[in-house]
Amino acid sequence: MDEYRYFVPAARGLEAVVADELKALQATEVQPQIGGVAFRGSLEAGYRANLWLRSGVRVLLLLKEFQASSADKLYRQALEVPWEKYFHLHKTFAVQANIRDSALRHSHYVALKVKDAIADRFRRVFNRRPDVNTSAPDILINVYLKADHCQLYLDMSGESLHRRGYRTEKGAAPLNEALAAGMLAIAGYTGRQPFVDPMCGAGTLPIEAALIARQIAPGLLRSSFAFQHWRKYDERLWQSLLDEARHRRLLAAPAPIVGSDLQPRVLEIARANARRAGVLQDIRFEQRPLTEARPVGDHGILICNPPYGERLGVEKSLAELYKSIGDLLKQHFKGYTGFVFTGNLNLAKRIGLKPRRRHILYNGPIECRLLEFPIY
Ligand SMILES: C[S@@+](CC[C@H](N)C(=O)[O-])C[C@H]1O[C@@H](n2cnc3c(N)ncnc32)[C@H](O)[C@@H]1O
Numbered sequence: 001m002d003e004y005r006y007f008v009p010a011a012r013g014l015e016a017v018v019a020d021e022l023k024a025l026q027a028t029e030v031q032p033q034i035g036g037v038a039f040r041g042s043l044e045a046g047y048r049a050n051l052w053l054r055s056g057v058r059v060l061l062l063l064k065e066f067q068a069s070s071a072d073k074l075y076r077q078a079l080e081v082p083w084e085k086y087f088h089l090h091k092t093f094a095v096q097a098n099i100r101d102s103a104l105r106h107s108h109y110v111a112l113k114v115k116d117a118i119a120d121r122f123r124r125v126f127n128r129r130p131d132v133n134t135s136a137p138d139i140l141i142n143v144y145l146k147a148d149h150c151q152l153y154l155d156m157s158g159e160s161l162h163r164r165g166y167r168t169e170k171g172a173a174p175l176n177e178a179l180a181a182g183m184l185a186i187a188g189y190t191g192r193q194p195f196v197d198p199m200c201g202a203g204t205l206p207i208e209a210a211l212i213a214r215q216i217a218p219g220l221l222r223s224s225f226a227f228q229h230w231r232k233y234d235e236r237l238w239q240s241l242l243d244e245a246r247h248r249r250l251l252a253a254p255a256p257i258v259g260s261d262l263q264p265r266v267l268e269i270a271r272a273n274a275r276r277a278g279v280l281q282d283i284r285f286e287q288r289p290l291t292e293a294r295p296v297g298d299h300g301i302l303i304c305n306p307p308y309g310e311r312l313g314v315e316k317s318l319a320e321l322y323k324s325i326g327d328l329l330k331q332h333f334k335g336y337t338g339f340v341f342t343g344n345l346n347l348a349k350r351i352g353l354k355p356r357r358r359h360i361l362y363n364g365p366i367e368c369r370l371l372e373f374p375i376y
Pocket residue numbers: 171172173174175176198199200201202203204205260261262263266288289290291305306307308321
């Protein structure tokens with residue numbers, strides 16, 4: 001059985017979570033790095049990662065690794081890759097490059113060189129070349145150039161894995177699904193304890209919680225992955241993994257999951273999202289202010305993602321809201337562990353409780369904290 005080297009990019013702060021997920025999926029030599037996790041495994045391990053990863057963003061399969069100190073060297077190395085073995089002439093492709101500390105300074109130029117090499121390679125073999133499609137390519141190639149060290153990857157996922165397919169409507173400032181799943185993992189949520197999100201917006205946290213609780217593979221919700229366009233696509237293997245995942249699903253979440261919000265309009269969106277995810281039956285959505293949120297059983301987990309007002313002037317009006325989160329936890333959630341996710345440390349102080357831990361997580365470019373408050 002062939003063994004491959006893979007890399008899973010992840011939001012900064014979630015590398016350890018993704019590493020744990022991969023270890024549970026037959027991946028070997030799992031190595032967390034900054035911004036992602038490397039691992040080794042069979043093609044099946046790569047398929048499983050695409051199907052089951054909750055916090056990783058995509059799965060990349062390493063094709064070749066080499067030194068490239070100039071554009072010409074990069075081109076010649078890329079030309080030697082047997083691209084025609086990986087995909088057919090009639091597929092469209094695109095190349096993306098990420099560069100760091102490299103003599104080649106422009107990622108567009110690096111991508112262009114590799115694109116040229118691929119086109120020339122096909123011309124050499126077939127006298128014709130595949131078309132480029134930058135908006136929705138069948139085949140996506142990733143170039144990582146760090147100083148002179150170059151890695152060429154085939155992207156197995158295509159569209160980012162956080163796009164599960166259930167969230168076609170968004171509330172205000174929705175959380176990235178992979179980030180929400182990562183927070184649940186950091187919180188130690190297994191699906192067997194009660195879960196409450198008193199500011200649930202479009203419902204991302206309760207929906208991800210329900211997917212975990214019912215052991216639903218996030219990939220079951222998606223219609224396609226880039227590896228399905230590959231020449232080596234093993235449809236039988238993929239179908240068998242889908243069947244296995246369908247059989248693993250529990251009929252219902254073992255413990256209560258509640259999402260509430262002040263705004264009726266966002267709750268409508270949350271319900272529609274949950275319905276599309278197939279977990280509406282598992283979540284109680286309620287319209288109520290934060291101050292009226294209550295536990296739904298003992299020793300549960302509460303996570304909330306209050307607005308954090310990047311705009312000036314908003315901060316003042318939010319101070320009261322943050323204070324009421326602290327009051328709510330103290331007065332009503334004894335025995336729970338509360339988590340508040342925010343990008344505003346000034347506002348976080350208003351909660352008035354001492355966090356046991358502060359987990360640093362990036363919400364896109366914004367450095368945020370997931371603050372952990374055990375309520376005794
Ligand atoms: C940043 S959004 C949460 C986004 C959510 N995590 C998602 O993925 O869609 C904050 C939410 O808090 C809600 N909210 C603001 N003040 C509230 C209050 N006093 N009580 C309850 N919900 C409130 C807003 O309606 C909004 O949906």
